[in-house]
Amino acid sequence: MMAERVEPAWMRTLRSQARERFDAMQWPSPAEEEWRRTDVSRLGLDSYAPAPAPKAACPREADPGVAAGSIRFDAGQCTEVALDARWQEKGVRLLPLDLALEEFEIPLFKLFHDSIKDADNRFLAWHYGTWSHGAFLWVPPGLEIAEPFFMEFAERGEGLFSAPHVAVVLGEGARAAVVQHIRGAESAEYRGAESAEGPTGLLCNAAVDMQLADASALRFCEMQELGPRSLYFRHARADVGRDGSLRHIDAAFGGRLTKTRIECSLSGMGAEAYLDGVYYCRGDQHMDIRTVQHHRAPKGTSRAYYKGAVESGRTVFQGLIEVATGASGTDAYLTNRNLILGETARSDSIPTLKIGNNDVKCSHGSTTGRLSEDEVFYLESRGLSAVDAREMLVIGYFEDLLASAPERYRDDALARIREKLRLPNANAA
Numbered sequence: 001m002m003a004e005r006v007e008p009a010w011m012r013t014l015r016s017q018a019r020e021r022f023d024a025m026q027w028p029s030p031a032e033e034e035w036r037r038t039d040v041s042r043l044g045l046d047s048y049a050p051a052p053a054p055k056a057a058c059p060r061e062a063d064p065g066v067a068a069g070s071i072r073f074d075a076g077q078c079t080e081v082a083l084d085a086r087w088q089e090k091g092v093r094l095l096p097l098d099l100a101l102e103e104f105e106i107p108l109f110k111l112f113h114d115s116i117k118d119a120d121n122r123f124l125a126w127h128y129g130t131w132s133h134g135a136f137l138w139v140p141p142g143l144e145i146a147e148p149f150f151m152e153f154a155e156r157g158e159g160l161f162s163a164p165h166v167a168v169v170l171g172e173g174a175r176a177a178v179v180q181h182i183r184g185a186e187s188a189e190y191r192g193a194e195s196a197e198g199p200t201g202l203l204c205n206a207a208v209d210m211q212l213a214d215a216s217a218l219r220f221c222e223m224q225e226l227g228p229r230s231l232y233f234r235h236a237r238a239d240v241g242r243d244g245s246l247r248h249i250d251a252a253f254g255g256r257l258t259k260t261r262i263e264c265s266l267s268g269m270g271a272e273a274y275l276d277g278v279y280y281c282r283g284d285q286h287m288d289i290r291t292v293q294h295h296r297a298p299k300g301t302s303r304a305y306y307k308g309a310v311e312s313g314r315t316v317f318q319g320l321i322e323v324a325t326g327a328s329g330t331d332a333y334l335t336n337r338n339l340i341l342g343e344t345a346r347s348d349s350i351p352t353l354k355i356g357n358n359d360v361k362c363s364h365g366s367t368t369g370r371l372s373e374d375e376v377f378y379l380e381s382r383g384l385s386a387v388d389a390r391e392m393l394v395i396g397y398f399e400d401l402l403a404s405a406p407e408r409y410r411d412d413a414l415a416r417i418r419e420k421l422r423l424p425n426a427n428a429a
Helices: 007-022 084-088 106-117 120-130 373-382 386-402 405-422
Strands: 067-073 077-083 093-096 134-138 149-155 161-164 164-170 175-184 203-212 216-224 231-240 246-251 257-264 272-279 287-297 302-310 313-322 330-340 346-357 360-370
Touching: 007 067, 007 106, 007 120, 007 313, 067 093, 067 106, 067 134, 077 084, 077 093, 106 120, 106 203, 120 203, 120 231, 134 175, 164 175, 164 216, 175 203, 175 405, 203 216, 203 246, 216 231, 216 405, 231 246, 231 272, 246 287, 246 330, 246 405, 257 272, 272 287, 272 313, 272 386, 272 405, 287 302, 287 330, 302 346, 302 386, 313 330, 313 360, 330 346, 346 360, 373 386, 386 405
Parallel strands: 067 149, 134 164, 149 175, 161 203, 164 203, 175 216, 203 231, 216 246, 231 257, 246 272, 257 287, 272 302, 287 313, 302 330, 313 346, 330 360
Antiparallel strands: 067 077, 093 134
16 A cells, blocks of 8 residues: 555554544445545546655755744655754644654654544545655643644645645644645646536645644635646544644545545533635536534534535535433534525535433534625626626625634635636636
8 A cells, every 4th residue: 555664663553543544444435425526436536656755865954934843844754844943842733744753752642543543434534544744743731833834735646646744743732823725736727616527626625733732723724726627635633632632624625526525523621623725626526525513522612614606516414413421511503604606506405403301502504595686786886797796795694704714815815716716617618
């Protein structure tokens, strides 16, 4: 499944366990509820070859500028690492994941062991058996860092699979923000293309593990912008301790097929989780997004709020709130909103509750609609063109959700949405 590499014995053992799970599983099928609307049987998954192993080389050290730190990968190779000297002196660590395995054996062993143990589909087992490159961030207890850490992944390869991994561990009372951007080498050249015709693109099977100790807080923002021929699978897991807080924001724009899951376990009393996301679907894209709010302890609070615009293609949103028997005092909400912008667009929304305790406040909602003709007419009567009026309304639709994101991330996401709105509609008569 991958070329042998030099790494600690415990990681080789865990990889072997993941491979055994992979071999014992079949690819997910529409017979499974989570995969009912996304059929992967015709994707030729077994035909993708592993991307070449990155070279053993020290990445270039750089100035982080206004960021707390940054790390960059190109085709699996870490090319640059930057960390503000203030935080480095206080014990913060930002480095390629393979270089963190020995120094942070205890927390990383737990993260990988638990993830492999809980892997419930072949893509997860495949990732943990073959992860090829990744980034690791450690923030010591008590440190509060306002500036974000940036992680950038440029994924390349025709007919290859890549498995980037991000691991973030916060000590007790620590606070940090991470912005991750994953893009394809084809993104700039093919951005806005309407179909996946042509050579096979990349298969990217990514994962994120987040461990938040008691009273810590993490804001994690992801943006996916692969090219239109690529396949993107991503599983993100977070565990939040007592009085901890996670705010996760996801922006999905690229890929021929996107299938993602973000699941958060509120393991400590008083834990909070806010799972937000935006997506824009056009051409023949298929996007299937799932959120899971696991309430394991009392007095937890969680919100999931996803907004999508569907010009053409198909989107699927599946949300689950799961409350354990002992998680009394839970306060959880789940909502999904979809804006239909084209006649061939299709959007499915499936919110679900699984409640094991009576002392809870849980609800969900879902709406699907089109732009208001009255609002478009009003803006046109004030001198805007039909195109500008449409753009203003769609941008306004997304702005409230992105308002709390770091400025650079918010501006990039809105720029991608504007870009897509200005592209010709291939489905127009």
